[in-house]
Amino acid sequence: AQKVTQAQTEISVVEKEDVTLDCVYETRDTTYYLFWYKQPPSGELVFLIRRNSFDEQNEISGRYSWNFQKSTSSFNFTITASQVVDSAVYFCALSEGGGSNYKLTFGKGTLLTVNP
Amino acid sequence: EAQVTQNPRYLITVTGKKLTVTCSQNMNHEYMSWYRQDPGLGLRQIYYSMNVEVTDKGDVPEGYKVSRKEKRNFPLILESPSPNQTSLYFCASRKVHNEQFFGPGTRLTVL
Numbered sequence: 300a301q302k303v304t305q306a307q308t309e310i311s312v313v314e315k316e317d318v319t320l321d322c323v324y325e326t327r328d329t330t331y332y333l334f335w336y337k338q339p340p341s342g343e344l345v346f347l348i349r350r351n352s353f354d355e356q357n358e359i360s361g362r363y364s365w366n367f368q369k370s371t372s373s374f375n376f377t378i379t380a381s382q383v384v385d386s387a388v389y390f391c392a393l394s395e396g397g398g399s400n401y402k403l404t405f406g407k408g409t410l411l412t413v414n415p
Numbered sequence: 416e417a418q419v420t421q422n423p424r425y426l427i428t429v430t431g432k433k434l435t436v437t438c439s440q441n442m443n444h445e446y447m448s449w450y451r452q453d454p455g456l457g458l459r460q461i462y463y464s465m466n467v468e469v470t471d472k473g474d475v476p477e478g479y480k481v482s483r484k485e486k487r488n489f490p491l492i493l494e495s496p497s498p499n500q501t502s503l504y505f506c507a508s509r510k511v512h513n514e515q516f517f518g519p520g521t522r523l524t525v526l
Contacts, residue, residue: 332512334514334515342519343517343519344517344520346514346515349514390457392515394512401446401465401511402448402463403460403507405457405458407456407457
């Protein structure tokens with residue numbers, strides 16, 4: 300069965316610090332998809348990134364970067380020079396290739412607080 | 416604009432009074448889901464639908480029903496709500512393996 304673990308329940312940083320949110324996943328499939336979502340205090344869920352299991356290239360988008368490592372089953376998310384607007388709950392999610400009816404399984408989320 | 420809509424956004428009701436939360440998407444997605452979000456538990460899938468007239472249970476289906484008579488709509492029905500169904504509910508849709516789009520959420524309180 301697929302599983303996503305976000306071991307960090309809460310992280311608090313000061314503005315301009317770099318912060319890494321950890322995500323470890325479990326799956327038996329060789330084909331799978333990983334996602335990150337952001338939930339700001341307003342409550343909506345915002346898609347950040349999708350990565351498939353065949354693409355281990357790291358991705359950078361502005362201050363955001365993602366490090367996908369199949370060897371350790373991890374898909375970590377780093378925010379560089381954090382800002383107060385980055386304060387949110389961040390969810391990592393996994394979707395298997397087909398064996399689990401395409402369900403998107405979420406980790407329990409990491410609450411990031413960026414203090415001014 | 417591509418979106419998932421849910422109504423109502425907020426609802427306070429009493430135990431046992433049947434209610435329906437509507438969900439609609441305009442992206443022609445086959446796959447739709449309902450989730451509930453509770454503190455410390457993250458997002459848990461209630462029901463999902465692979466296409467019209469095809470629905471199945473997720474992780475926490477007890478006390479809920481769904482239907483998928485049209486591709487765009489996926490209502491969530493609580494036949495006899497109880498206080499333990501007080502939660503934040505999200506409807507979602509996706510093209511399989513692609514990003515999932517979420518509705519704005521429905522905050523339900525059952526007294």
